[in-house]
Amino acid sequence: MTTSPRTSPSTPPTAPAVSRRRAVLTLTAAASLAAGVPAARATTLTSPTPSPSGRTRAEKPPTAARALAELRAGNARFAALRQLHPHEDAARRAAVAVSQHPFALILGCVDSRVPPELVFDQGLGDLLAIRSAGQVLDEAVLGSIQFGVTELGVPLVVVLGHERCGAATAAVEFVRTGKPAEGHLARLVEEIAPAARETRALPGDWVENTVRANVARIRRRLARDEAFDRALIVGARFDLDTGKVAFHPS
Template sequence: MIVGCIDSRVPPELVFDQGLGDLLCTRTAGQVLDEAVLGSVQYGVEELGVPLVLVLGHERCGAVAATLEHLRTGAPVPGHLELLVDEIAPAAHRTRALPGDWAEHTMRAHTTWVRDAIRADPAFGTAHVEAARFDPGTGLVSLLP
């Protein structure tokens, strides 16, 4: 099962060279968790016997960029976008002082946080949960520590 981003450059079936129906996927902007995503993951693990959940972040994530822009400007976040910013912002705050690319650090920190949240939930105890980063430019997927 892939918990990934809605970005059109990151379709899990193409990333992993799989056919339609070969992967169970849930996609939200910035792979943000909500109750619908968690319920979908639990359905995959408990009802379908999915043994692996992969949280897939990616380079140049628009949801991360939008979150950083709202944090930089302090502009109000309109409507439902507030959920995305609220979920990604803690990773941005934790990585702000790191040298290098703030967006990349935020994406990695948020992706591993999502992995850790799923791992910690007893509803997913039978599944192995990992986090990875996809680079659309090279096509490479690398596991995150």
């Protein structure tokens, strides 16, 4: 009686096995394409994949320190033009459609060159972004921050100013000339003007000094408000030329 030779671990799979595997992949890809998912991603949607920090899609940084580290890492990728564009696939979209768990809140300027999700290389559901010219506060902005901190449990609030801010430039011009801005712009200028007056006699670029002082004033105001006691509040500045964000805890 002749025995069949054993198949070694390195022996290629038989033709039926290959056919079965191809059939499974074909069906998976077809189903994913029907749902609007690229075929190249179809085989990765059945299990959570880690983000650049090692957390899965279902997780978020549990502390303000971890959240800050996540933002630093994402911005380093952005500045180096090595973005990963995480959390943009169909599985993530489905997950955040039913609930959201952002790990940081960014209070930034409306400037088109400073979109938080791009600046920090984050994706769907990662950041709660609130934007107003010059980060100016009003009741709508404050209420939005409170919603993020108390209702969504966001542990970190970042007040993000930026280089060559137009709102800060207008405030400096107002303080320099005394000529008020027109219409609704007057409110923005008046809110930033204290930072412009505070830095008028300082050496260096007046607008740049105003940007930094304005961020510090807003951060202090938020830190004094008991509505935000649960969160760490930090200031930051985005450099338009380098793409880098510098964080300032106080």
